[in-house]
């Protein structure tokens with residue numbers, strides 16, 4: 001099957017492991033990738049929605065029949081074995097991902113793709129002792145953030161800018177992130193023009209994006 005660019009990026013961040021779980025699996029394509037490539041020995045697919053889980057169970061029915069994959073309908077990590085090595089949680093809000101981890105356990109390796117509130121998720125991971133080893137934005141029609149975190153690993157220094165925008169976006173910016181920054185600056189300017197007066201929140205956002213854009217272009 002042809003996976004979207006977003007799913008291809010997520011798959012490219014998954015490592016070989018013994019046990020893998022795809023939380024909020026929906027279609028199940030990422031687990032299919034892990035199994036097709038022989039990257040995990042066993043996998044659990046889970047979703048809070050029975051209907052969504054059924055889609056993945058249908059896609060992976062041969063693997064389920066052979067005992068390599070098990071499906072579970074549950075909230076977050078509640079039905080996932082706590083010794084699962086690598087967990088993917090993608091396509092949910094950052095606060096939902098925080099809630100899933102707070103109410104579950106801390107896997108050795110996480111691949112996360114929050115749809116919003118990424119700074120809150122970064123803060124939570126760092127406060128929970130994780131090293132965030134990959135932290136960048138990519139475009140697939142719209143922009144997406146992806147974070148990979150390890151329970152054990154060298155810690156990178158996160159200040160306010162890294163927490164807000166992502167470590168790799170600040171230190172090794174991609175063309176996608178630069179395009180996002182230019183777009184946000186333009187949006188802020190258009191909003192200020194449309195408002196016809198100063199709006200402090202928009203002005204602050206314009207300043208923040210302009211500063212990060214200027215910093216990254218200086219270092220290119």
Ligand SMILES: C[S@@+](CC[C@H](N)C(=O)[O-])C[C@H]1O[C@@H](n2cnc3c(N)ncnc32)[C@H](O)[C@@H]1O
Nearest residue numbers: 023024025026047048049052074075076090091
């Ligand atoms: C937008 S889809 C993303 C599917 C897939 N992970 C992806 O990135 O393409 C979000 C999925 O997460 C499921 N979901 C939302 N909140 C959840 C939770 N707390 N626990 C488990 N699944 C959840 C939804 O039912 C839905 O199938």
